[in-house]
Each structure stands twice: as structure tokens, then as C-alpha cells.
Amino acid sequence: MTELQKMAQVGTDAVKRLRLQKLKSGHPFMINEKELPSGQSYLEYPDGSIKLVEISDNGREFIFIRELSVLECKKLREKFHLVVNA
Secondary structure, three states, X not given: OOHHHHHHHHHHHHHHHHHXXXXXXXXXXXXXXXXXXXXXXXXXXXXXXXXXXXXXXXXXOEEXXXXXXXXXXXXXXXXXXXXXXX
């Protein structure tokens, strides 16, 4: 593993720890995906649900677009190698 790969892995591991900490503390975790239109992202909640949201014009609120199905949640977590919130 190159030094750059090691640094990338350290960053990835830190984000995964932060995700679990936020979910365990009752807060949603934002998942950004390149394929989504600009301004859209996913919010994963401690109950396991994931919602597609858009950032409002004022940048302080999220506008709910839709909730992902159980299968969509599973596929998104698999894509990013995320464990189901523990």
C-alpha cells in the first residue's frame, strides 16, 4: 500500500467512525454521492432509514425529497461499505 493509499484509508476510517458516533448519539449522518444532482445528499438516521434531501436556498435547512426503500438503503450501504448502524 502506497503512502497516499494509507492516508486515504485513514480518512475513510475516520469518516466511518464519525458516522457511527453520530448515529449512536441520535443524530443523522450525511452521505454525499457524486451521482446525485448538485445540492442533494442522503441523510441516514439512527432508526436505519435514509432520506434523499436537498439543501434549501438559504443553506440552513433540508428539503425532504423521498425516503429510500429498505432495498435501496441496503444497496447504498453496500456501495460505500457501511455497516448497519450498531
